Amino acid sequence: QAAQKGGYRHFMLKEIFEQPRVISDGLTGRMNDDKSMVRLAELDDLPVPKRLHIVACGTSYHSGLWGRLLLEHWARVPVQVEIASEFRYRDTLLLDKDDMVLVISQSGETADTLAALRIAKQNGVTVLGLCNVVGSSIAREASAVLYTQAGPEISVASTKAMCSQMLMLTLMALYWGTRKGCLSVEESRNNLQILENLPALLDGSLPAMHERAKEISRKYAQVNNFFYLGRGHCYPLALEGALKLKELSYIHAEGYAAGEMKHGPIALIDPSFPTFALALDDALLPKVKSNMVEVQARQGQVIALTNKGVELDAEDRWDIPALPGPLSAFLALPALQLFSYETADYLGKDVDQPRNLAKSVTVE
């Protein structure tokens, strides 16, 4: 096992550090010769959906929430994102023959997601699978499949799989956007250029990120509660950050849309209830900053994951490199993962196999 961990203390840490490689592998063969447009041969024979229903569980569901914003923005495809265990018991009134259902599953074996796929197929809707495990049930039963090529993920808590799902969702949004003509080739090229440079940027940033995660986690490891706040594309990241902290360290954590805090959760804030704010340098930053002030006005401590040059007031500031718009998520995600990893490891928890959790939930 030590050899399989490649010198890392845990599989989870190894898998976090594999993310630059996951991105470069995921991009291999996915661009045309002049690197201006995405190639997704798997989708060439399928019409661009009028509407997309993304169905998934756990971390894969968070990828779907994040991908929705890119698919709506670049490809102008209306997207609904649903938790599979809810979707499967709802009336399927919204499913139309011109719609597409996208099921996202690392394992391709999650029972609720597989059931959702079958319901969609019974309704005559095209189902696209986004899976990591080749030949898995979902990959076999879907009308078409895209593989994330993240390689085997051993740690129960998903890390690199989310990165690979986000990458494929980005490529889908660029692909459908240029195919429909609503995204210019120039814009597509610019974003592909950012993605191509991403592995090197991330690889160079991970060691410092790991150090900062260590420092901050030591300070907060003894708290019982945590908020994760974000807006726009950082809202799904806030959900994922909170999920990772719960899964690994057993600290109660809630991910919240920052603007929704005032409708209840803010009542919980006190000096012992810190907030992890996703305060990246994007259009919604001023709004997030005002939410941080509201937390601090109630004596809540704030960790701000942000970018150099951003002016803000936080008890603990954590700068990561900036990228335009939603693609900055590829740098924020590993920071959240490392923070949870370090907190759990410091508390002596079983990082790779947290209590009560399974890698793949094949029963309902």
Ligand code: G6P
């Ligand atoms: C389990 C795992 C999670 C995963 C979820 C969905 O709960 O512990 O890490 O996100 O299942 O799994 P899937 O394989 O469908 O992506």
